[in-house]
Amino acid sequence: MTWEEEWAAAKQTAREDMTRTRLNSDEAGNGGSAPGRNDLSVPLDVLRSASSASRDVESDLRPVIDDAIAKAHAAGESLQGWDLGPRLTITADKWGDKLCETSDRLIGHADGLDMLSYGMSETDMEIGRQFRTWGTV
Known part of the structure; x- marks a missing residue:
């Protein structure tokens, strides 16, 4: 060829x-x-289940994050005489911020899924109302 x-x-x-x-x-x-x-399309029950799961994960995750941050800070404080102490405290602060942001995003996503499911159900009800006013249902 x-x-x-x-x-x-x-x-x-x-x-x-x-x-x-x-x-x-x-x-x-x-x-x-x-x-x-x-x-x-995504069924409303799937959206609501995903929202609920996201909230459940966040409620399980947040105490673990808070505990890890507190323990890392305590370890950093106990090692203040060493080079590692302040660095461990800084690491706890930086990672703590990022982990808390991640946890907060779970709630934000859950809120978005809730709004989406609400909007979809409202749209379905509005379409049904329109059909009824036209006498087609």
Whole structure:
């Protein structure tokens, strides 16, 4: 096969692939990550469960973080006469800040999931109201 033939074949394959490309679809043309699903919806109970799980993780994680920070500070204080003491205290502060931010993000994500599920249910109810006013339901 010459370079021109190989190049033509590569371009043809790219054109064929481009016509098959669809957002969030698999090779068989099915939408979504699960075979046979062609929508992007997430059931409300799944959103609410994810929100609840995020809150549960945060409530379990926060005391562990607080305890680790306190113990690292205590260790740093007990070693103040050594080079390690102040460095351990600084490490506890920096890691403590980052771990607390991560924990706070779990709550932020849970709030976002709650708002999304509320918004979806409100939208569904509004659509239902519209259909009823049109007399179609």
